Amino acid sequence: MNSLQVEATSTARVLEEKIRTRRARVGIIGLGYVGLPLAVEFAKAGFDVTGIDLSDAKTDRVNAGDSYIGDISSSLLGPLVKSGKLRATTDFSVVRELDTVNICVPTPLRKTKDPDMSYIVSACGEIAKHFHSGMLVILESTTYPGTTDEVVLPMLEQGGLKVGQDFFLCFSPERVDPGNPKYNTSNIPKVVGGTTAACSEMGHVFYSQALQQVVAVSSTQVAEMVKLLENTFRMINIGLANEIALMCDRMGINVWEVIEAAATKPFGFMPFFPGPGLGGHCIPIDPFYLSWKTKQAGFEARFIELAGYINGQMPHFVVDKVQNALNEHAKPVKGSHIHIVGVAYKKNIDDVRESPAVDIMLLLKRLGARITFSDPHVASMQLEDSRLASDDISQVAAADCTVIITDHSAFDYPQIAKQARLIVDTRNALKGIKSDKIVRL
Numbered sequence: 001m002n003s004l005q006v007e008a009t010s011t012a013r014v015l016e017e018k019i020r021t022r023r024a025r026v027g028i029i030g031l032g033y034v035g036l037p038l039a040v041e042f043a044k045a046g047f048d049v050t051g052i053d054l055s056d057a058k059t060d061r062v063n064a065g066d067s068y069i070g071d072i073s074s075s076l077l078g079p080l081v082k083s084g085k086l087r088a089t090t091d092f093s094v095v096r097e098l099d100t101v102n103i104c105v106p107t108p109l110r111k112t113k114d115p116d117m118s119y120i121v122s123a124c125g126e127i128a129k130h131f132h133s134g135m136l137v138i139l140e141s142t143t144y145p146g147t148t149d150e151v152v153l154p155m156l157e158q159g160g161l162k163v164g165q166d167f168f169l170c171f172s173p174e175r176v177d178p179g180n181p182k183y184n185t186s187n188i189p190k191v192v193g194g195t196t197a198a199c200s201e202m203g204h205v206f207y208s209q210a211l212q213q214v215v216a217v218s219s220t221q222v223a224e225m226v227k228l229l230e231n232t233f234r235m236i237n238i239g240l241a242n243e244i245a246l247m248c249d250r251m252g253i254n255v256w257e258v259i260e261a262a263a264t265k266p267f268g269f270m271p272f273f274p275g276p277g278l279g280g281h282c283i284p285i286d287p288f289y290l291s292w293k294t295k296q297a298g299f300e301a302r303f304i305e306l307a308g309y310i311n312g313q314m315p316h317f318v319v320d321k322v323q324n325a326l327n328e329h330a331k332p333v334k335g336s337h338i339h340i341v342g343v344a345y346k347k348n349i350d351d352v353r354e355s356p357a358v359d360i361m362l363l364l365k366r367l368g369a370r371i372t373f374s375d376p377h378v379a380s381m382q383l384e385d386s387r388l389a390s391d392d393i394s395q396v397a398a399a400d401c402t403v404i405i406t407d408h409s410a411f412d413y414p415q416i417a418k419q420a421r422l423i424v425d426t427r428n429a430l431k432g433i434k435s436d437k438i439v440r441l
């Protein structure tokens, strides 16, 4: 994009020039799975980047060039810190010196499935204390449509500055896919929408300096809704795949073979796969941000509620499968040793947030089973009040039943199939291996 199209204030022109010449000082609030890769991308593009986080442990590690995010190697982070391009702090007063701020803080659900806006509100409260004219603020945390203009904007305008003139405000959904070897922050197209046309343009100019493709949309609400459509699409289609799996189970049909054959259709079909349940920070949570908001507008998001119900049943279905499999071998689940293979919420990553493995382990523990697990990406995990350490995979030989929850590439599946006494495979990880001791989802 050439220089700003809409009639720009002199404040806009100055900020645009700073961004285009990479003299703009960039701030990233929240240095997690989203924020740290984004900070690295802007530092790589030549900007002076400051990360702000509440956690001393994280800012200390960033300042030591020691990455705690799987997709960012310390050999990439270290030199950026050493060269002075990237630093981290817990002190929000640096906002006074910043030209841009991206907010990448968590947006969990409360127990009641209502959005928890407290992290966004807290971060914006801190920004507001040090806010100044000529800033670009971009919210990246996934949230319900309307958040940027209804929650963030009033907090930033309370000091008297006017959006679109004195400062610029956007929403840009984060699409990072941890563990994806092909797509990362820099090559995933970036959607951005502003509160005003000048804000959208400023957001476009900003991301274009560091990311390969930027897609500007007309408003913050459109940009917020884009993310929710994407994740709701995944959640509902996974729900459908899970329902088909439940149907196939009743009828004795191999669901994996069905999906694989259906996927040979070159148009009009996209494969989604069943599994032990949804996990992670996004797919199980984000659609409920949308249903919460639409409920306020008097509209019930019935697809979302139904898919949420079906997906929520999957851990119970897996536990039933384990119980039935043990019963067939005349072993009650009570007192049995059950070894879980993979506890991260998806393959090849170290994140156990919302992982269905946690639900399945808890359900089995409550039935009296003794639980161990192996995960090359997760050294230990919390299960109620006890901390479990990852065991050697050779435990499969000792366990009464092995349950494959996460199909990490690092596991030797033929070896697992050989050593285990009984296996419940929730991911079709043992595809092609024929054995009476394998029970598939």
Ligand SMILES: NC(=O)c1ccc[n+]([C@@H]2O[C@H](COP(=O)([O-])OP(=O)(O)OC[C@H]3O[C@@H](n4cnc5c(N)ncnc54)[C@H](O)[C@@H]3O)[C@@H](O)[C@H]2O)c1
Pocket (backbone or CB within 6 Å): 029, 030, 031, 032, 033, 034, 035, 052, 053, 054, 055, 058, 104, 105, 106, 107, 119, 120, 122, 123, 140, 141, 142, 143, 174, 175, 176, 177, 178, 281, 282
């Ligand atoms: N992880 C993903 O794959 C992914 C993908 C797309 C979108 N998102 C969305 O991006 C947002 C961030 O997710 P994440 O996975 O990076 O979370 P995260 O928990 O990994 O990181 C968030 C960071 O923010 C910090 N933080 C919390 N409150 C703060 C505050 N008030 N001020 C400063 N720092 C604060 C935390 O200490 C943490 O380091 C969420 O809205 C999430 O839904 C995540």
